[in-house]
Amino acid sequence: MEYSIGIDIGGTKIAAGIVSKNGNVLTKKVFSTPQETRDSIIQLLENIIFTLTETAAIEGKKLIGIGIGTAGQIDFERGKVLSGTANIKDWNDVPLREILSKKTDLPVYIENDVNVLALAEQQFGAGQHVKDLICLALGTGVGGGIISGGNMIRGAWGGGAELGHITVDMNGPVCNCGFKGCLETYASGTGIARMMKEELKAYGAIEGNSEFLYYQKHPEEVTSQLVFELMRAGNELAMKVVETSINALSYAIVSFIHTFNPTQIVLGGGVLQDGEWFIQRVREQVSTMGIRSLVNPVEIKMTQLGNEAGLIGAAIQPWVYGGKTEEIHQ
Ligand SMILES: [Zn+2]
Structure with missing residues (x-):
């Protein structure tokens, strides 16, 4: 079984976890979204990635990527938050993939939060098939x-x-x-x-x-x-x-x-x-x-997936966007 790290960034909280390729959330942690500067959010994301990577290593779980869903307008190809949302302070013009890729060898995907919700519902929820x-x-x-x-x-x-x-x-x-x-x-x-x-x-x-x-x-x-x-x-x-x-x-x-x-x-x-x-x-x-x-x-x-939909959708990006969608349902 393969796994990924999913992170769902919202205006009030950030949910993160290790998710299996078939959408099961194994480890889940919820943090308050830092309200100071973008640096405090980035610091938190780096800590989350470090901790969850360690957890996966200890438990012998193979990680294939990191998927992030965040509010705002996202330059998907470049992995950049262009204009953010009024709900997250200072969250615009952030080259998030570039920043996080310096801290991990795993591929990092950055997507809009409602796009990942659609993805989760399409793969595992209301819109299957x-x-x-x-x-x-x-x-x-x-x-x-x-x-x-x-x-x-x-x-x-x-x-x-x-x-x-x-x-x-x-x-x-x-x-x-x-x-x-x-x-x-x-x-x-x-x-x-x-x-x-x-x-x-x-x-x-x-x-x-x-x-x-x-x-x-x-x-x-x-x-x-x-x-x-x-x-x-x-x-x-x-x-x-x-x-x-x-x-x-x-x-x-x-x-x-x-x-x-x-x-x-x-x-x-x-x-x-x-x-x-x-x-x-x-x-x-x-x-x-x-x-x-x-x-x-x-x-x-x-x-249908309730409040874990954002986390699951964020996490399945490495399969869906990595051209391995069919593996999700094997
Ligand atoms: Zn409007």
């Missing part, structure tokens, strides 16, 4: 990964598939990215909380509704999780916000279907705590829109 799938991660932001004809679609240097930043309303709010009315401003946790705050503000003071009054005074306490809780309790503003979110997501999904002709859409991320209900509403909406021949056959599913 599917060659054309689109993965959307609805979290603090909205990330996308596109596998078409069995290949990861990255564009010229790797920055493509920013599916959270296609516009669903050209008159919509300005997004973090500078564009307007992006899907992310409606379908991310941050976007859902923003819409709820705006609804509360516009609602005015309603006598007798202490819940509304409380959150009007404390908008900083409004999170997407709260919006879903209020919705379940029958709160009409929360229902309106969640429906707007589902609507925006559905329009975007139909546009992706028209563009890429996928057979499967896989949805994941923290916003989907209430997954099945949410996805069922998206299915209903999507089924009423767009070009029938394209839209009708598409399966919309939830991610």
